Amino acid sequence: xxxxxxxxxxxxxxxxxxxxxxxxxxxxxxxxxxxxxxxxxxxxxxxxxxxxxxxxxxxxxxxxxxxxxxxxxxxxxxxxxxxxxxxxxxxxxxxxxxxxxxxxxxxxxxxxxxxxxxxxxxxxxxxxxxxxxxxxxxxxxxxxxxxxxxxxxxxxxxxxxxxxxxxxxxxxxxxxxxxxxxxxxxxxxxxxxxxxxxxxxxxxxxxxxxxxxxxxxxxxxxxxxxxxxxxxxxxxxxxxxxxxxxxxxxxxxxxxxxxxxxxxxxxxxxxxxxxxxxxxxxxxxxxxxxxxxxxxxxxxxxxxxxxxxxxxxxxxxxxxxxxxxxxxxxxxxxxxxxxxxxxxxxxxxxxxxxxxxxxxxxxxxxxxxxxxxxxxxxxxxxxxx
Ligand code: GLU
Numbered sequence: 001x002x003x004x005x006x007x008x009x010x011x012x013x014x015x016x017x018x019x020x021x022x023x024x025x026x027x028x029x030x031x032x033x034x035x036x037x038x039x040x041x042x043x044x045x046x047x048x049x050x051x052x053x054x055x056x057x058x059x060x061x062x063x064x065x066x067x068x069x070x071x072x073x074x075x076x077x078x079x080x081x082x083x084x085x086x087x088x089x090x091x092x093x094x095x096x097x098x099x100x101x102x103x104x105x106x107x108x109x110x111x112x113x114x115x116x117x118x119x120x121x122x123x124x125x126x127x128x129x130x131x132x133x134x135x136x137x138x139x140x141x142x143x144x145x146x147x148x149x150x151x152x153x154x155x156x157x158x159x160x161x162x163x164x165x166x167x168x169x170x171x172x173x174x175x176x177x178x179x180x181x182x183x184x185x186x187x188x189x190x191x192x193x194x195x196x197x198x199x200x201x202x203x204x205x206x207x208x209x210x211x212x213x214x215x216x217x218x219x220x221x222x223x224x225x226x227x228x229x230x231x232x233x234x235x236x237x238x239x240x241x242x243x244x245x246x247x248x249x250x251x252x253x254x255x256x257x258x259x260x261x262x263x264x265x266x267x268x269x270x271x272x273x274x275x276x277x278x279x280x281x282x283x284x285x286x287x288x289x290x291x292x293x294x295x296x297x298x299x300x301x302x303x304x305x306x307x308x309x310x311x312x313x314x315x316x317x318x319x320x321x322x323x324x325x326x327x328x329x330x331x332x333x334x335x336x337x338x339x340x341x342x343x344x345x346x347x348x349x350x351x352x353x354x355x356x357x358x359x360x361x362x363x364x365x366x367x368x369x370x371x372x373x374x375x376x377x378x379x380x381x382x383x384x385x
Pocket of ligand 1: 057059145161
């Protein structure tokens with residue numbers, strides 16, 4: 001305290017800004033146009049400073065449900081999908097207008113988990129990434145949302161926090177800002193805990209940090225602090241810093257540049273684009289369980305050989321990302337060199353036996369060390385240590 005606060009937005013060349021539904025949409029009055037206009041002004045300042053901007057905007061369901069006057073209760077999936085279909089048009093229109101006010105071109109990008117996670121789908125991931133990069137090269141501002149109208153539960157994020165983190169890693173962004181209705185991460189839920197304090201800087205996402213996440217969701221948006229921490233894990237592992245800040249007031253980015261009331265998560269050193277992609281997968285295609293010896297070998301940076309495999313779980317293809325597990329639990333993620341059926345046939349076998357089993361010049365390396373990222377938490381287990 002005391003010292004002038006540093007501008008956390010300075011020096012970033014590609015910034016993803018995620019806007020929560022509760023900021024954009026008011027239950028009673030619909031779209032908060034004044035707020036949106038003010039935010040567009042802040043974005044124009046960043047762009048004039050040379051930053052490339054990608055927006056991840058929620059609000060389709062919230063906007064659509066008010067247009068369709070849907071009841072004030074949790075929506076069923078088909079209701080939410082119908083609401084999104086109506087709301088997304090309004091949302092895209094609102095962004096087009098707000099950005100055009102500053103000479104910026106908005107581009108609508110609707111993604112599903114399939115496009116960003118890859119499970120057997122690196123091509124879809126690369127396509128989506130190329131589109132984003134093409135838009136940025138042409139100085140358009142991608143306005144991304146989940147394709148809520150077609151996303152069904154298996155291929156659905158459901159929250160835009162993690163979607164934003166995946167978009168940030170896809171776009172090779174160096175900063176992700178999650179604007180929501182809370183200042184940042186508190187040591188305990190501030191509503192019920194007057195002594196809770198704001199955590200200003202998170203150097204690493206430890207179990208203690210995860211334990212602070214609690215549940216800070218609001219009634220309009222689905223993501224709470226838990227999905228924000230998971231987003232931080234994805235983004236920071238890919239070398240992208242992340243900020244959680246309040247967007248309640250007008251000009252939230254201008255305010256952030258002047259007053260650092262927020263939580264800043266430091267980026268981890270980058271491991272290269274492929275490793276970032278591997279470590280960011282939320283839905284690995286399957287799991288390979290390895291024995292203690294192989295777990296030790298992986299920890300010391302070695303490849304996974306067939307001999308060390310105990311079990312192969314799920315159906316995956318060569319090139320998919322799989323979860324790696326040792327006797328003591330999750331080890332990380334790896335890009336696998338065999339289909340699950342072949343991995344199953346050669347598990348526990350040494351080189352010569354593999355050639356006998358699969359014929360030809362079959363290799364014993366099932367996951368090469370270059371394609372392994374250790375230390376990734378498994379999807380859906382964000383709050384466990
Ligand atoms: N994709 C949803 C929407 O646009 C929002 C998801 C979220 O609240 O994170 O309505």
